[in-house]
Every structure is written in C-alpha cells, then in structure tokens.
Amino acid sequence: MKSLIRVRMGGRDAHYAGGLVDGARMLELFGDVATELCIRADGDEGLFRAYDAVEFLAPVRAGDFIEAEGRIVGWGTTSLKMEFEARKVIVPTPARADSFASSADVLERAEVVCRASGTCVVPRATRRAAQFGRPRPCVITAAIVGAETTRAQNPHLPLSADELGEEAASCAAAGASVIHLHARDDEGRASQDTERFRAAVRAIRARCDVIVQTSTGGAVGMSVAERAGPLALTGADAPEMATLNVGTINFGDDVFMNRAADTVEMAGRIRAHGATPEIEIYDAGHVDIAARLLADGHVAAPLHFQFVLGVAGALSASARNLEFLVERVEALGVPFSWGVAGVGRHQLPMADLAITWGGNARVGLEDNIYLEKGVLAEGSAPLVARAVELCRARGRQVASVAEARALLAPR
Ligand code: KMH
Ligand code: ZN
Numbered sequence: 001m002k003s004l005i006r007v008r009m010g011g012r013d014a015h016y017a018g019g020l021v022d023g024a025r026m027l028e029l030f031g032d033v034a035t036e037l038c039i040r041a042d043g044d045e046g047l048f049r050a051y052d053a054v055e056f057l058a059p060v061r062a063g064d065f066i067e068a069e070g071r072i073v074g075w076g077t078t079s080l081k082m083e084f085e086a087r088k089v090i091v092p093t094p095a096r097a098d099s100f101a102s103s104a105d106v107l108e109r110a111e112v113v114c115r116a117s118g119t120c121v122v123p124r125a126t127r128r129a130a131q132f133g134r135p136r137p138c139v140i141t142a143a144i145v146g147a148e149t150t151r152a153q154n155p156h157l158p159l160s161a162d163e164l165g166e167e168a169a170s171c172a173a174a175g176a177s178v179i180h181l182h183a184r185d186d187e188g189r190a191s192q193d194t195e196r197f198r199a200a201v202r203a204i205r206a207r208c209d210v211i212v213q214t215s216t217g218g219a220v221g222m223s224v225a226e227r228a229g230p231l232a233l234t235g236a237d238a239p240e241m242a243t244l245n246v247g248t249i250n251f252g253d254d255v256f257m258n259r260a261a262d263t264v265e266m267a268g269r270i271r272a273h274g275a276t277p278e279i280e281i282y283d284a285g286h287v288d289i290a291a292r293l294l295a296d297g298h299v300a301a302p303l304h305f306q307f308v309l310g311v312a313g314a315l316s317a318s319a320r321n322l323e324f325l326v327e328r329v330e331a332l333g334v335p336f337s338w339g340v341a342g343v344g345r346h347q348l349p350m351a352d353l354a355i356t357w358g359g360n361a362r363v364g365l366e367d368n369i370y371l372e373k374g375v376l377a378e379g380s381a382p383l384v385a386r387a388v389e390l391c392r393a394r395g396r397q398v399a400s401v402a403e404a405r406a407l408l409a410p411r
Helices: 024-042 161-174 194-207 260-273 285-295 319-330 344-357 381-394 401-408
Strands: 002-008 014-016 047-056 065-075 079-092 104-121 140-143 178-181 211-214 241-245 249-251 254-256 276-281 303-309 336-342 360-363 370-372
Touching (some): 140 381, 178 194, 211 401, 319 336
Parallel strands (some): 336 360
Antiparallel strands (some): 079 104
16 A cells, blocks of 8 residues: 655755755655555544654655655555655756747656655544455465476475365465466376366365365466366366466467467356456566457456566566556456465565455466575475465465455355
C-alpha cells in the first residue's frame, strides 16, 4: 500500500538564508502521507508514534516541487510500520542567458532529499473493521518440482509420487497451502501423463490437506492435449486449481509456446474441469491477453494471477516491474488476487515484496534451488519456512489451507 503527494515549496516554506526550506517540512509531508496510509489501512487518521530514522540528503529551496511517497512495510495489530522518501522533481532554472525569471526544469532523475521510517498507531478504539483495507492472509505456494530442475542441480528434488507426497507434506507443515505440481517419468523427465499426476495427487492427499494446483504448462515443446493430461483427473483425484499460460515467451534458449487459440482451448478445458485457473504472467503484454480472455468470457472474475518474474527471455524481477503489473491488473476493474514467483536469486526478495504489498508468494525448487547464495535448499520446505519468516517479520498472517481455499479456489 502506498501514498504519494506532490507539492511546491513556496516562499512561506523558505525558512533559512538562500530560500532554504526547513527539513521539518519534509516530515510534515510524510505526516500527510502516513495519515493517508492509516486511512487506507484502517479507516482512521491514526497517530504518528515515532520515527526510527530520518536522513536529510539534499537541500530543498522555495520553488522546488517535492514528491513525498510512503509505503506500509509492516502490519502490526494496531501499529503500521512505514517507509518514506521525498524527492525533488522540478527546480527553478538558475539565471542563464537562455532562461527567464519564471523558467523551471524537470529533473531528468528525481533527487532524493529525505528518507525516513517510522511507526503509526491506529488505536483499537478508533480502528474500523479488522480487515478494512488490510491485506488478506498470505497464501504460500510451494512449486516443489517443476519441469526443468534436475537432481544434478539439487539432489533434494522430489521426483517419484512418494517423494512428491513427502515433499508436499513437509511444505504444508512449514506453511504452504498450495502445491504447484508437475510430474516426472521414471527417468526424471517432465511428464504430463494423467496417471503420473494421479499417483502424485494421491500421494500428496494421503499425507496432507493442501490445494493441489496442477501445471498445464508442462515443459516446452509439449502439445496442448499433452499438457492437459492432469485435467483428466476427476472425483477425489481432481486438482482444485490449474495454471493457465496465456502468452508465448523466450524461455532460455527455448520458446515456451502459448498460441492464442491454444490458450483459449486450455481455458475452456480448465473451466470444463471445474478447476480454478491461475493465470501465469511472464511479460507485461500477458495482462492484456488476460483482459481479452476476460472480455471474451474464457475466464471469469475473481481472477488469480501469478507473476513469474525473471525468466531468461521475459520480464525481469524488479520492484518496479512488479508494481507495474499489480497496477495493470488493478486497472482491469474486477476482483483479483495476485502472487509472485521470482526466478533464481529473485525468489525470496520477490516473495518479501509480495508479502509487504499484500500479495501472495510462490517459492520452491521449480524456480530456485538455493536457500541463500551458494547454499542449496534441502527441498522446498526450507524455502517455505523462509517465506513464513518473512510474513512474521512483516506482520502478515500466513493463510491456512481453509483460508487459501476461500481466497483462491472457492467451490
Ligand atoms: N515449465 C515451464 C515451461 C506452468 O507450470 O504452468 C512452464 C511452467 C508453467 O512451468
Ligand atoms: Zn510450473
């Protein structure tokens, strides 16, 4: 959740010699930003309790345009941790031969003039409904195997149905409520065979209660019919969710093909099956494709998006890209939820951003084999545990399986 205001410093703000503005004016702007954040989160203006850090980084003068931005970065029961940044975006042009008294320049790069962090409190007595604008519990998805990761890369990769069942149970115990599932054949190659999935789903459900989300992406080069293998599972073996890949991307040296007609067909198969689709977004234009699928009735709200960021050949994993995608899906104007799956070293930083910003997080060996730099993850469960720690640090509740079902896969 963020708030941004932009104001011009006027003559009345210039407190010191040379038209310099008192640094306290930046804190006044942060106060307004914080107030908006409290209102958005809890429906009340709240109170600023304390700053824990303030840095003044550049002078501000009368005539400067300052934008002040704040974000909630921690969700306490009554407290909200916030971070702020004030930036100079327009300055009066210095007197030059080519300038007039009223000339001003838009800075090519906004200059950060102040950073701060602090805590606001919305007292219990004035806090509106517990949920109000606060994020729902965070759904943690464990992508435990994928189609590409090998045992040579990480010896803890589960391959057989029993191994997948054990791994899913460990991830569920660690806090995952969704298992994103691929299957492998006896040689460890990606397989979308219905019976392989049946065995894996049974092995998982015999050990734990989780939402099973089967892949319909499979591996590059597979046909639509082949990729739809897990959708032939019915009754007690049926997956509650299935992925829906909507756009073609370069995928390392390969091409992950998702032709328009194939996507429409897969969306229809998922609908006919009764599973909830999770729309996989690897690139910015994929949101536009999803909008068209929605308009044409191939998918229906509430939509659930997974932003898979950092695939070699598609959109990179950065805070700006994630923010852009969230804003794009918000602009669709329908109820939605979103999660992020950062690839490789981006996995945990992206999970942290999603947790902070109210989204959901996907971790696991499908996308990332390391727990930290140079340290292989001993399965996906330690990565789930890390995501749970991040939730604790940010004050986000971790969704139970029942909560995740209500949020993502209502039947
Ligand atoms: N293995 C990738 C080519 C999905 O599961 O839906 C596609 C993939 C997406 O993993
Ligand atoms: Zn997958």
